Amino acid sequence: MRAFLPLAGAVVIWGGNWPVMKLGLTHVSPLWFAAARFGSAALISFAVLALLGRLRLPTRREWPLVLGVGLLQMAAFTALALWALQYVPPGRASVIAYATSIWVIPLSSLVLREKLSRAQWLATAFSYGGIILIVAPALAHWQAHLALGLLMLMGASLAWSVNIIQLRAHREVRLGADMIPWECAVATLPLLALALLRDGLPSTAALGAVWPVVLYTGPLATALTFIVVLNITQTLPPAATSIAMLCVPLLGLLLSALAFHERISPDLSAGLALIALGVATSALGPRLRRHAAARG
Template sequence: MSATVPSTASSRAPATTGFRSFLPLIGAVVIWGGNWPVMKMGLAHISPLWFAACRFGSAALISFLVLGALRRLRLPSRQEWPLVIGVGLLQMGAFTALALWALQYVPPGRASVIAYATAIWVIPLSSLVLGERPSRLQWLATAFSYAGIAVIVAPALGGWELHTVMGLTMLLGASLAWSVSIIQLRANRAIRLGADMIPWECAVATVPLIALAWLRDGAPDLGAMVDIWPVIAYTGPLATALTFIVVLNVTQSLPPAATSIAMLGVPVIGLVLSTVAWHEQISLDLSIGLALIGMGVVTTALAPRLGRLAAR
């Protein structure tokens, strides 16, 4: 799943952070990477829309219970509601629904690489919408990301495999939805969404997903949901609710650059696990594309620090 972790992490993190401080983030990266092949398993029994609704419905339930038990549950403020709705509809609902739909046509490892390539949208949108002036390094990072996506997508376009092209388009749409949510958060930097907003974000995502699933697929197959309850438990309560609650707390004390680079581990782990679970081949084009996107992530994360060093 996609995450607001880089956007909500504090920029006043200490310069030196012990390895133990990174353990929760490393655990989250492993869980999120494993979520891609796990979601592929669930799609063998349930439609993409109902799967997405189950994921966020279960995540909302468990996060309400956990935060309630910790006495940290509260209603969003008037200023927080627009951001909560944006994260719920775009980053959670739209991103997951499109990604799950795409998994019917694209292997999970390749899908995770494309879906996490938000740099192809974020930096250009920051310039167009927010009026920011990205540095040369940030534009270079964007170029790396574009090149990586082109390398990964080109084989499908060359053979014009319609279903694969549809899946890749949906993944790019999922990446765009997440990016628009990031832009909304960046436009409202004075408002920080913490872990106590996760139940409401998941609930906001669940309502339209249930409506769309009912309209398109009819009533849910309760028997199928019972059969895949371990998959739903993994993708919802674990990979969405509990992981976000832990990581959003931890990343307040971690350097943003380290957090951004760590997120690159999600598609890497997703790809590795997909080769084991689904015998997905790590082809040359996928390896090169992932390396280019990785260079883009690293360049973006290190751009502020490198810029300060060059100014000295």
Template sequence: MPAANKKAQVVTRPLALTLLVLVILLWGVNWPVMKEVVGHMPPISFVASRLLLGAVSLLIFTAALRQLRLPAKADIPVILSVGVLQMGLFMLLVTIAVQYVPAGRAGILAYTTPLWVVPLALIFLKERVGWAKAGGLLVGLAGVAVLFNPAAFDWTQRPVLLGNGLLMLAALIWAFNIVHVRRHRWVGTPLQLAPWQMMLAALMATIAALGTEDLSQIDWSGQLVVLLIYNGPIATAFCFWAMVTVNRALPAITTSLSVLGVPVVGLVSSALWLHEPLTLTNLVGLGLIGGGLILVALSEKRG
């Protein structure tokens, strides 16, 4: 592996943490945005649109930086992993599910990823879990458990079961991707590979949309265009590149725990935008997740 390319592969810890904070904010706000968009266009068509916009944005950006190049054969597995699992299936599942589940709750279930990442990282990555990080895991997951509260919805409603099941499946899929990204030996940088990953995901979503949905049902408006622009270049292109970069620079367990901040932002923004109720249960869960994030941050600072 060329020395220059090896040096460019992993960003510094402070930059990785900065990118992680930006992703938490942008993805958190995007939950009520997605809920708004699926009221104006079919869900799979929405996923295809945001991925196509994201892919075009990445192609233009990488070409302007002279970073656009064909991927190495050794990077094909991570292109398939990120493109199919994280960008493709994860987005399709959560966008379909958000039709049946409140945006704030959907964000919580989709980010139960640490439940799956911790055992996978211990087995495949041999990562160590210190007392602070273990405490952060327990406190953060306690917050998720409080917010999840299976008694809060009607289990006899099939759409409800479908939505919640799809969100849990999405969390499992993302967990496998986090571990694979961390384990993969990269040749190209995340920026060089991101356009190919997103084009693969866009192709999947476009084929699915054309085969299953009626595009004439799209209710075009100025608001919809603005929301799609936010979703394409920002919440899709930038955030997915940033998340892959963070996955490679920070331990898998740390990353999966930290993104629990996304449902926190999602709950608050959904309450402000969509007027979803922010109950006492929600506030207790938010406090526990916040405490877990503080413990993880302290363990990273000490490390």
């Protein structure tokens, strides 16, 4: 049970991050916001580790995982999610982006050759059902921008899922806190280049207004929380991690409803109920098997 306490903290911080990111987009573009988030996290984590005497270069075995985390879990996921927030409400967007279980569980079986339990497959089915309920009504009245936003969110979910599989495939290499600055730097460089090429330099007023938001998304929701999530990803089964992280959009949706008056529609409620059922199935499955074995 104690192993899940850090995960619960990460869920709370990342759940609050969705309405905060929506607020940040009122000042700067998605690419600049993402670059500021990871750039600030990189600078702060570099400074802290240097003061602690723990700053070091990644080893040859660590570099592929550092690149994977930086490019997939950080840069690709965040850029796609932020861009989608321009077209999709933050609560609904967080639900879709964090539905990594729709990718991770099948990939765990196909790529890692992991034998998944019936409870895990049932949890995945519930998650698929929940996502379908949430996405389908949104596409009923076809809008190009909405469809694009939903595709970006699915792409963000896939990018993170691929990184989860990569980390699980190399469990002998553990990425600790001393790799966070390098991962953030890897994420910042392409985001910064794309922001300059596409959007040009933001105004001084915009940068001044967005910094309070960046302080939350950078040092707290990135530098600290990614340390926790990376450790969890490499210790807990990928199915359990990906399904447990679906609790993030539950909190994100509630906070978005309070902050932006996002309506929790019947289709969204039903989809969340199915996803919550998937989380419960995944969590209770191992206990039920142990109980049945003890009785047998």
